[in-house]
Amino acid sequence: MHELYLMVSIVNRRQAGRFYDLYAELGVTLGMVTLGRGTAASDILDYFGLAAAEKAIFASVVTEETWKAVKCNLQKRMHIDVPGTGIAFIIPISSIGGKKQLQFLLNGQAFEKGEESTLKETRYELLLIIANQGYSELIMDAARAAKAGGGTVIHGKGTGMEAAEKFLGFSLASEKEAVLIVVPTADKNAIMQAVMEKAGLRSKAKAIALSLPVTSTAGLRLTEAEWTADD
Numbered sequence: 001m002h003e004l005y006l007m008v009s010i011v012n013r014r015q016a017g018r019f020y021d022l023y024a025e026l027g028v029t030l031g032m033v034t035l036g037r038g039t040a041a042s043d044i045l046d047y048f049g050l051a052a053a054e055k056a057i058f059a060s061v062v063t064e065e066t067w068k069a070v071k072c073n074l075q076k077r078m079h080i081d082v083p084g085t086g087i088a089f090i091i092p093i094s095s096i097g098g099k100k101q102l103q104f105l106l107n108g109q110a111f112e113k114g115e116e117s118t119l120k121e122t123r124y125e126l127l128l129i130i131a132n133q134g135y136s137e138l139i140m141d142a143a144r145a146a147k148a149g150g151g152t153v154i155h156g157k158g159t160g161m162e163a164a165e166k167f168l169g170f171s172l173a174s175e176k177e178a179v180l181i182v183v184p185t186a187d188k189n190a191i192m193q194a195v196m197e198k199a200g201l202r203s204k205a206k207a208i209a210l211s212l213p214v215t216s217t218a219g220l221r222l223t224e225a226e227w228t229a230d231d
Contacts, residue, residue, distance in 0.1 A: 003064040004093045004111065006128070006212060008057065010036065011086030015078075016056035019086070022078060023060065026070055029107035031208070032059045032130050032176050034156030055086075057156075059128075059178075061105040061210070062090065094125055095188075097196045097209040105208070124214040125188045126180060129195060130158070133175040135205035142198035143181055146191040151181040182214060 007028070011019050013035065023030060036055040062070065067090055074080040074088055096102045102111075127148075129139055136153045143151065158176040183191050192209050199205035 004096075005062050005064070005067060005090035006093055006210070007060045007062045007067060007070065007088060007090050009060070009086060009088040010055050010057050011080075012084060013054040013056045015085070019056075019058065019078065022073055023058070023070070026066065026073065027108055028060045028062060028066065028070065029105055030058050030060050030158075031105060032156045032158055032178055033057065034154055034178075059130075061093065061096075063106070063109045063111050066109050091212050094211040094213050095192070096211075097192045098201070100201065101208045105210075122185055122213040122215060124182050124217055125185050126182050126212040126214050127188070127192065127195075127209060128212065129179040129181070129199075129207050129209045130176055131179070131199060131205040131207035133177050135199055135203075135207070136177045136179050138203075138205055139179050139195055139199045139207060140181075142194045143179075143183075143191050146194035147187055148181050148183050148191045151179045154178040154180070182217065
């Protein structure tokens with residue numbers, strides 16, 4: 001895709017409501033929110049006079065223009081550059097499974113689809129599949145049937161679900177699971193299609209899938225060896 005990104009925000013949990021309100025004001029749909037914990041070394045925390053903080057992690061899909069507006073507001077209004085406040089970053093998106101899903105995630109952001117894949121010649125992609133809670137095994141079974149390896153499941157909560165009926169035609173449950181799977185780029189489309197057929201919007205899982213380019217890997221030696229043998 002062209003100029004479309006996954007925006008990840010990691011903020012102090014006590015300030016999560018302020019960030020949520022800002023994103024809502026700017027028209028950003030938060031696809032998923034989960035919780036975490038800061039892991040800065042104690043000497044760094046002592047230097048800044050901080051305590052180990054509980055974190056809220058937001059995942060959103062944004063265009064380049066939306067990111068510019070969000071970044072400006074994060075710096076000027078949320079003072080995100082102050083230590084302990086948080087961090088936000090973007091990752092280019094290669095593809096999203098389905099036109100309705102794209103409309104839902106963009107929530108009215110102006111976007112003209114260009115050619116697929118922002119980064120070229122990436123041998124792997126990360127599939128991020130967000131679905132109703134309790135359907136991660138269904139997703140993994142579909143992915144494995146299309147030659148995917150293992151995945152990782154993260155529990156969280158969907159937000160902005162009131163926009164689902166507008167774009168998708170039905171409401172979505174708030175309790176969510178995110179399944180992360182690293183797959184060879186050559187197999188990405190087949191795996192995404194298999195997942196959407198078994199766990200997509202017509203199923204109870206109501207999965208939304210997107211892919212992110214991976215520039216380098218470690219721990220996928222067997223797969224890389226297989227690729228070398230096939231090249």
